[in-house]
Amino acid sequence: MDIINHSPPENDLPNMGKTANRVLHNAGFYRLEQFIKVTESDILKLHGVGPKAVRILNDALKEKGLSFAKKP
Structure with missing residues (x-):
């Protein structure tokens, strides 16, 4: 019998609250x-992710020298 590893992928997202983290994981x-491939607007369209979560993500991205994609 093969044992299947059902552990979630490695996660380095900051804690934004249970709902926002769950919604982002489900997405x-x-x-x-x-997040460098999506805009802030794209993320805000996800039900359960608000401006506070985007602000926390922005801060975490900046710490790594990254940013959201720019609007075309």
């Missing part, structure tokens, strides 16, 4: 580097 976001 497939686990690493800060994933």
